[in-house]
Structure formats: C-alpha cells, structure tokens
Amino acid sequence: MLQCIFLISDSGEVMLEKQLTGHRVDRSICAWFWDQSISQGDSFKLLPVIASPTHYLFQIVRDGITLLACSQVEMPPLMAIEFLCRVADVLSDYLGGLNEDLVKDNFIIVYELLDEMIDNGFPLTTEPSILREMIAPPNLVSKMLSVVTGNASNVSDTLPSGAGSCVPWRPTDPKYSSNEVYVDLVEEMDAIVNRDGELVKCEIYGEVQMNSQLSGFPDLTLSFANPAILEDIRFHPCVRFRPWESHQVLSFVPPDGEFKLMSYRVKKLKNTPVYVKPQITSDSGTCRISMLVGIRNDPGKTIECITLSFQLPHCVSSADLSSNHGTVTILSNKTCTWTIGRIPKDKTPCLSGTLTLETGLERLHVFPTFKLGFKIMGIALSGLRIEKLDLQTIPPRLYKGFRAQTRAGEFDVRL
C-alpha cells in the first residue's frame, strides 16, 4: 500500500506530489532522499528500495526524472517497483517523453492519470488503452480544441467500459474503416566476449510487438515456424495459455493499439555478426591500443549504426586516438565513443592510438570493457520465423504487416 508518490526532477526539485491515503507524507522526505542520492554520487546508483527513518522508499529513475513512492507497511517490493515503471511508461506515452518541462507543462494530466491509476494506495488500472479512453492524451486535446469545438475538455464523455468487459485490456467496440495489424520481431543480442576472445555468453532477448487496429472483437492466432528455439517466454495477459502449452500457438484477443505480445529468449547462440579485436600493450607509462572491427558472419542485411564505446581507466591521464573510418570522441568523463556506422567494403575499420598513464604508473592494470552497438533491419538474428497470423473472422479491408530487426543489447567485449 503506497502512501504517496513524488516526481523529482534531476536537480532535486519536487515537481509533483500525489498523496494517496489519509496519512500525509511530508515533503521533507524528498530532501532526505535527495541528500542520500547526492551522497551516493548519483541517484542512478542508489538502491531501488531504501529505508528512510520514517518510510520505505521505492524509486526508479527514467530520463533523469525520479519517481519516488513511500510506504510505511510491508508490501511486495516488486509490486511497487512494477507500478512505478508502469507509471513512467504511461506518462512518457502520454506526454511524448519524460522530462522536467513536459511534466511541468502537463501536471494536470499527470494528476488525472495518477488519480485513475491508483486509489487509496492500491493500483487500479495501468492498461494504456483503457486510460486513453478516460483521459485523452494532450496532443489529441489540442487537436480537438482546434477542430471540433471550443470545449477543450481532455476527458472523454464516455466511460471506459474496459473494466466492465470480460477482456479487461480491450475497450468494448473499437471501429476502424480499414483493419490493420502489424507484427514486429524486435531482438536484442546480449553477449560477453572475454579476454581470450572467447564468446562466453551469447543470447537474444526478443519481443513480439504488435499494433492492432481491428474492429470489433477479433480472435487471432499467431504461429511460428520454429517455436522450439524459444525459452523463458512471457506473455501479455491476453494470450491463452493452453494452446501454447499443447501446440505452441499464440491464441489471443488483442488489446487495441500498440502492445507487447510476448517476450522470449534464445540462448546459446554460437555466432555474432560483428567481431571486435582489441589489443593493448603497455610499457613505461604509455599504452598502445589498437582495435579492429569487422563482419564475422554476414547476416545478409546491412549492419548499421555500429558504435564502440568504453570508459578509459582512471589512471589514464590523456589519450590520443584516431581511426581510419568513422569518428572518435572522448568526453570529459573519459567516455570514449567510436562511431563507425556501416562497415566499408574496401577496408577494415581500425582504431589506434596511445594512452598516457598517470606519472608513476608503469603498466595498465585496469582494463576497459568495450560496449558494442549495432542495428540490423529486416532480420531476426535468433532465426525465429513467423509462420502465419490468422483471424477467426476476417474483417473487411484487412492488412497484415510483418517486420523484424535486431540490435545489440548488452554486448560486452572485455580486454
């Protein structure tokens, strides 16, 4: 049972406070919290669950905004954190992002949303499609303002019936002139390459994202050509469990609009599309670094947005790095980023240069970890293939679209 929610800006200012129960939580708690997070150096490093002298605090940080919830009684910590994550998702969905200005400009909407999302400290509805029916997002409001009437209420006149229907995630009867449904496979590759160049771990975390604009009460079936490779599956509440158990078919009545149908993991992959070969030799206070990046297994589509970033160790006093392709930037906090983009056909991108160590240090003892980034459109590297998407009753003017993309998630190359 949460007692209060605060939104705190990245400078520690309380932007919004929403008291949830009869027991007011004094704002001074935020000052205490802020002191704590400053003493930790960075609010991001602060534990998500901490105990203040008077309350248990749950916090999450999104784009510099801290969402802080207070409670004085035992409660499932994950419930509080999940809820805050949902609040953050809904807010950034509504406001088109999450930052200080957006929250301050739209604080009335934020209040309204919180009012519907939680009552008396217990979460009510966090389903975006239902909230959207109760409270119109701000951009829609302005549209309505200019087009329809002078009455710019951002509250719809109709009540959400979602809560009343037996499918809580779907509004009762949406109507579309053209029926469209899109399925996106969005995958992230998480990998660790250790010091010996060995691929210690290589996994794909994937999501099936859908955008459904279908009238009435559609019943969909989505099947994969190779469902056996999937592990650690999680479903949107709309997915029926039994059909999946018996023949690995996703059968569901979709929510309206965009949503995440399922997430999965494919483990023990043997190959990465890109290789990174870093080398560091150090001697008498300087350190030579050279790094090659190239395509290892051509996925058949263009690999884009290749970047390599790393933190220079503290003991490096200056760095002189250059590359034969792309750009190298070194920020004041010693974060070094090499933006490669696409790999050219005629040469292998190479970064080289020297690092000067602090005086007194002979050799480098602390080694950076390189983080690789890339993006490949049009392919799911896990190899997962969608077989077909069926609708029980086919509405008029139906359009089905499928896409896939893979990008690097947590891709660490250690040295």
Next chain:
Amino acid sequence: MAPPAASQRYPSPSQPSGKSEVSDLKTQLRQLAGSRAPGVDDSKRDLYKKVISYMTIGIDVSSVFGEMVMCSATSDIVLKKMCYLYVGNYAKGNPDLSLLTINFLQRDCKDEDPMIRGLALRSLCSLRVPNLVEYLVGPLGSGLKDNNSYVRTIAVTGVLKLYHISPSTCIDADFPATLKSLMLHDSDAQVVANCLSALQEIWSLEASHSEEACREKESLLSKPVIYYFLNRIKEFNEWAQCLILELAVKYVPSDSNDIFDIMNLLEDRLQHANGAVVLATVKVFLQLTLSMTDVHQQVYERIKSSLLTLVSSGSPEQSYAILSHLHLLVVRAPFIFAADYKHFYCQYNEPSYVKKLKLEMLTAVANESNTYEIVTELCEYAANVDIAIARESIRAVGKIALQQYDVNAIVDRLLQFLEMEKDYVTAETLVLVKDLLRKYPQWSHDCISVVGGISSKNIQEPKAKAALIWMLGEYAQDMSDAPYVLENLIENWEEEHSAEVRLHLLTAAMKCFFKRAPETQKALGIALAAGIADFHQDVHDRALFYYRVLQYDVHVAERVVSPPKQAVSVFADTQSSEIKDRIFDEFNSLSVIYQKPSYMFTDKEHRGPFEFSDELGNISITPEASSDIVPAQQYEANDKDLLLGVDEKDDNKGLSNNNGSAYTAPSLESSSSISSQMQELAISGPATSATTPQSSFGFDDLFGLGLSTAPAPTPSPPLLKLNPRAALDPGAFQQKWRQLPISLTQECSVNPQGIAALTVPQSLIRHMQSHSIHCIASGGQSPNFKFFFFAQKESEPSNYLAECIINTSSAKAQIKVKADEQSTSQAFTTVFETALSKFGLP
C-alpha cells in the same frame, strides 16, 4: 540532517514567494465566481491551473479555499477535477470551509455522467474530515448500488476510506456486509477486487475486538471463497491478481489434491508479463509445497526459468527486486541453479547493486563442475573499472575457495592478484589468503613465498594489515625477514590508528618470539611497553596479560598464545538458518530485499497493518532516527570479524558455534551405563569424536554388541530417539553433504518382501518416514534406486544424512552415513538398518 521546513530548494529564489500572487488570485477568482459570461470557464481554468501549480510547488494556497469552492459550480469536467484535487489537498486543514464543498460534491454524486459521479464520490471520501462523515453515508450507499461499475469501484474504496476516518460510522451503516455481497456477486472484476482489499483491511482491524469480524476474516480464507477467486483469476487485472495471490498464500489446503488443484489453476500465472504477479505466484507455490519435499524441489525447477526470464527482461530496478528473491532461493538450493550460472554473469552496464547480488549468487552456485569457469569470470571483474565490484569479486573468489575441496587453481589465481600491484586488490587478497591458510594450512608454503614479497608499506587498509601481521606471526619460521618486518611495524606504533592492527601486532610479536627469540626480543619489548601505555583498553589489557604470562613462565605463555592449531573446517555463518527461514517465510516482501526478517527492521507501530499515526508521517528526520538500519549492518559486520578474524581464541568461539571437528571432547572411558553416557554426550554438545578415540570406542563397543546380531528381528526400542518432525531444507542438506566426511559405509541385504514392494521409490520413502527418517531426494528405476535421507535427534538439532543405493536384482543396499555427531553415527546406522529390514513386512 533534518531539513528545515522551507528548505533551500523549494521555494527557490527564482520562484514567487507566493504571498502577493495568492492574494491576486483570490481577487481574480472572486470576480469570476458569479460571472456567467461566455468564455468564463477558460479564464477559470487558467486561474485554477495557477493555483494547482502553486500547490504543486509547495506554496500554501489554502487561503483561496472559499473562492475555489465558489467557482466550482461548473459543468466543465477538467475544472471539476482540478477543484477536487485542490479540495482534497486542503480540506483537512480547513474543516469549517470543507462544509461548503459538501454541497456541490453531493450534487455531483447524482450527476448524469457516471464519470462525474465517480470522481465526486472519490473526492468526497478523500476529504477526511471527521465531523463530516455523516454526509458520506448516503452517497456511498447509493454509489455501491450504482449501475455503473466505475462508480461502484470507487464507492467500495470509499467505504474503506470512511472506515479509516470513522470505523463506527462505517460499521453502523452495515457497509461490510454490503461489500461482502458485492464481492461474491458483482459482475465487475475490479469491484470484486476492491471489495476484497477493503474487507481484508476492515476485518483484520475489527478482529481485535469483534468475534464476528474474526469469523468473517477467517471465512475469506475458506475453500469456496479461495476457489471462487482462483477460478476467475484471469478476469482480474494484474494488480488485483497480486491481491488474490496474497490471499491464497494464507490459505491452508486440506490435502495434497487441493494443493495440486491450486497449482494447476495458477501455473500459467508464472508466465505473466507483470513481475509482481509472477513473484506472488511463486510465493504461493513455495508455501503450498513446503511440506512435500520432492514436489517442493520440482517447484524450484518450475519457477526457475520464470524468475531468470524476469531478471533479464526488465529495468535494472525490477531486476534488482527479482534478483533479491532469486538470491534467497539460490542460497537455499544452490544445486538447482548450478547449471544456470551464466545468468549471473555481470554485464558492464548494470548498476553495482545488481552486480553485487549476482556475485553473491555466483559464489553460491559454484560447484565442482562449474568452479573453473566461474572463477575465470570473477577474475576478469577483478580488473574491473568499478573498484567496489573488483573488491567484491575478489572476495567471491575467496569464498568459493573456502567452499571447495579442490582449491588448487584458485590459490594460484589469488596469488596472481597479489602480483597486480593494485593496492585495493592486494588488500582484499591478503585478507582472503589469511582465511584460506586457516582452512588449508597445507598451502602455507606457496602462499608465504608470495606474501613474503609484499612490502608492508604498500598496505594501508587495517584489515589487510592485520591479515599480513597475522601471517607474519603465524609463519614466522618460514619467512626469513618476519621479525624485522614486525619490528618496523612496531616502531611505527604511534602512527597505527587501528586498534585491531595493534592487537595483531602484539600477538604476532609474541608468536614470532617463541619461534625466533633472539631476533624478536627487542621488538617484543617495545611492543609490550607501547601496548601497556596504549590508551585503547583492549590493547592495554592484552599487552599486560602477555607481559605477566611471560613473567610467570615462557613455556606456559607459549602454550597459551601459540598452541598448535587445527585447521578450521567451517567458518561460522553470519546468518543463522532460523533467520534465513524467517526471511523465506516472508518471501515477496521487503524482508527479502533487506535480507533480514521484518521484525528486525520494522518498528512495532509499523508492523500492525495500518496503525501508523499521523505524527509518524510528519516527524522531522533526526540524525538519531536515521541510524535505523545502518548500525545493524555494522554490528553484524563486526560480529563477523570477531568470528572470522582476530586470533586463536576466536577459533574456539567459531567452533563451538558450529560443530567443528577440532577440539577434544571430554573423555568418557569410565562411564558404565548407557544413559549416563548419552547424557554426557548431550552436554558436550557439538564436540565430536574425531580426536577422542576413547569416547567413540566406548560407543562402538556398546553398539558393537547390537551389531553382531543386527538386523535384529525383535530389536529393543531404538537407543537413538529421532525427531519425527525433523526438517532440513535441500540447500542445507546439500551443503552438509559436501562438508561432512563419511562416517560409515555399510552394505546389507534387503529382504525379498521389501524388494517386491519397491516398485517405485515412494513406497520406501513412506516406510522410512514412519521411522522418523525423511527422504530429501530420490530417483532411479528398477533395478537401481537411489535415496537421500535425513533424520534429526529428538532432543537436539543434530542431523544424520544418509545415501542409500538399493539394487533390487541383487537385493543389496549400500548405505553411506554422514553425521553432525560422528560418535552417534553407528547408532543411527543401526536404526536405519532396522527400519530398512522391516520394509515390506506386514
């Protein structure tokens, strides 16, 4: 630390001080109040927005209360919402003015638009002014009967709010009964869920003084109600599902069918996208199967993948909450997670709190097959940029070394750390090498040669310094320059700020003196003089003590200060298993995150469901209060140091806590009767017979008689009484099995009836259970079955573990027994064999 009420942050200098602006607003609002001009709503909205934004910043705008209420006569819903918000915020401070709002709120409660009805009702109940409760009953009553579910949902929560303001009004209006019937009959899931939440709270608060409420509270946990909810759990939204799952945890199932029914109903919840639902389901599963050992283990297997998925798919905050729970399970049953160790590898970008938990889990799951890879991985972190994590990972390597029998490769790795020449790496490693040497003295040669090469000047951290000094003292004979290094350190006595280091210096100087007197004499003299003059009382006392013992007799002193030591077999655990069990019982709560049971961190006032007083919310934050949690941890840490660190007399302490196997038990040679022997053994407690041949001899002899006739067809009542309700979790079993030596191996034959009955492992498990020997794991198919059993002494928590392999074709059973108390393992084996021999007999 207490921030002044108007802290420097808000209102910041750039923000309006408020006073003049507020009075401006006041006049403007007053002008608009009566106006019916077109467009007036727009100007009102702007003003309201200003008021609310001041309120949000923290400026007190309560003085415009009257004007706000006057302007509230509007049909614009946004205006209404802003007004409700404002009123809700300030009503409590202005009870008299609040009366003004009642009127328009009550009118709105009868509005045509269900949304307005709902919002008005919510605001009405949120006023929380005690003397206005009489106005709530009517609107609430009709709200509960409203034909729109949105209004009913709000009305139900409103009842709970009313209850908190005035319990008697709520009870007198008979609202709980109305809620109950709504809960069981309403078609809307959210209404039902809110009823459940409200009733749980109301009845548990009422239960203290009303028997009826007590009964009602119980009835929520009755089978029909539980199944009513569980059967339709999919209709509820995710948060309500959490609520229902929490209720289900408290339900006591009638039999095992009941348990399996519930688990079948809930199985798909494990794949829910909301982590809170998954975790609540996991708790239900774990609690339900607590008494069914083998199913419990299957549950672990089942929930494992769900939890591991959650860890890697959410935000770092979510991962942390799940990892904390996973951590608890991993520590309880490491072997189940042993194959998944790669899940606990740290990625560079993860926050350190996540990394720290992962390191602990890597330590826990390390076993013979994966140690090499885990240690390789951990060593990579040691060169990590994040110093705190580098330290943690070195500690983790050390902990793994202390867990494993095969430490060969690990010791090499640790010694490589010393060559990295990073001061924090060296410091951590020294502490570990010291602990390792205490457990594996056979490595002293390799370690000492490396440690000897470290210059004591490079070590600043007290713990590391203390560790080095301990090694200098303990291995003075192997390190050629030990006396001189010590002498150097003693000469800088004045600059040594840590009392721990000074204590170690004294002891090390003594030990060194016994081994190399001529070289150390001078240094010891200086140390004793400095110690006696030391202002720290422990240092002073110890120096004085050493001095007097030396004066009395050097040989006695040597026996006291530097007796031959035996290796420590198990270091004391920092957390007792009782506490771990408590935390496990409180799965899916804050206890897991803080890693301590709730009674250790919640005050009494906070523990009761909702008994906090208003004052609590408002007390200023004082430095005393803020020392709430941290000191407890510090205390624990100190405690641990005492157990693990200081010097040999602590070995004693660690051992006596801990069934160690080193110190001798009192000899029992002349006891004549069994009973007196048993008694004495009981007194000597955890001491073991490993070093007391007399006592085990006495026992062997006594039971040897029985053995010659065993398995006796009509055995006298077992000499060893076993606890019929013994409990041991698989994790503890696994750990003990690894740590304890085999005390007995026996082969015996199984009678033909037994073989005939042993078609499935379960038949033998039930049979042995009737003899108070419990099965923790079993497997195999005809003709080979394998069982792991455990039993506990009736009177004390002393465990027996047994592995039993039965081959039905040869009708032979192989038994391996391990025991906390080695001396009674023979007795247990006899009991075990007797029980086994009766298997299959009618």
